[in-house]
Amino acid sequence: MKKTFSNTYIFIYSAVLVVVAALILTVVSVSLKPLQTKNQQAEQKQMILKTIGVDATRDNAAELYAKHITEADGYYTFDGGVIIPLKGTGLWGPIWGYLALDESSTVVGAVFDHKGETPGLGGEIATDKFAQRFIGKKMDTQAIHLAKNADHSNPYEVDAISGGTMTSNGVTAMLAKAFEDYKGLSSNSRISSSSRDTSNTREEVQL
């Protein structure tokens, strides 16, 4: 035998159900927020440290970060240069990253991440393999861009991701925007940089 339910019952039933579900989710979300934020901040510090070749775990990230990185107005400085944040959009959602530049605006380290690019295609920007391609490239007179069959001797060109054209375009746009925002930063920071000792040796190497 089947019970029948009136329309009023169905409306009230679904309304109550949804409100109860929303209440539970709100409580959990609010109570777990501090832990999640802590994880996200640790991850951001890990990413920044990675650009200067420091491998941090989630636990010692804060400590190493305090040791190596100084926060400036919208960017970061380390012993030997600056780290600029990158923010942009990929195909499905936000993409972001950090570029570490030395005094001659040469990339010494890069790291990228994304919210929801296609795994195996656009999602490849989060791999070390992709980030490695930026090392030695320059951000002085123009921004780095991604290109198909990139010319590896060109200091402003990096190989794009096959199958990830939209994401690659997003990375190019993100780099162009960061270049506009932070143009000339690495040479300015040289003057204010307190770590003269290492910057001298670095310049000699470049000569």
Place this chain on the structure above:
Amino acid sequence: MKNFDLIKLPFSKNNPILVQVLGVCSCLAVTAQLKPAVVMALSVTVVVTLANLIVSLLRNTIPPRIRIIVQLVVVSTLVVLVDQVLKAYVYDVSKQLSVFVGLIITNCIVMGRLEAFAMVQKPWASFLDGLGNGLGYSVILIVLGFVRELFGSGTLWGYPVMEKLGLYSIGYENNGLMIMPPMALILVGLIIWAHRSKNKDLCEQ
């Protein structure tokens, strides 16, 4: 059916992946490494068990016309809870599983058990059925994750087994096909083959 059977049968005779052929999508997607496979297995087990219990408790109040929506609300609430907990306590794993946690909502095992079992059975039996099916799914996921990580990446839970055994120095190479989803399908096929030859009564005439 005896309560014990509810737990036991999904392991073999009524395995959700091998016999019901439910939840195959996620089983191909997350088993390239052992760790995400185990976390996914645990998450699905928690979700299907609790969803079965809750829907069974509500079963007499649920109007049949909106029962799928009600099931979906219960399942998605649980999945979002699991996602939030993973993000708070095992952040790396939750990043690795990314979209797949959300996709538990559409995991056929969950909806399948709710429709077929929890809507018409008592809470305790439904709870056991959910647990049994979740664990039956877990077993296959863990076996796949084990084999694929060991032969695909030469590691287990991130520990470099093959390197420690010194196999690379005598010319051993990882099998790249193992980390691709198609290989998981082939492995599932092989397991089903072995399973059916043991259980002839499952074979169709």
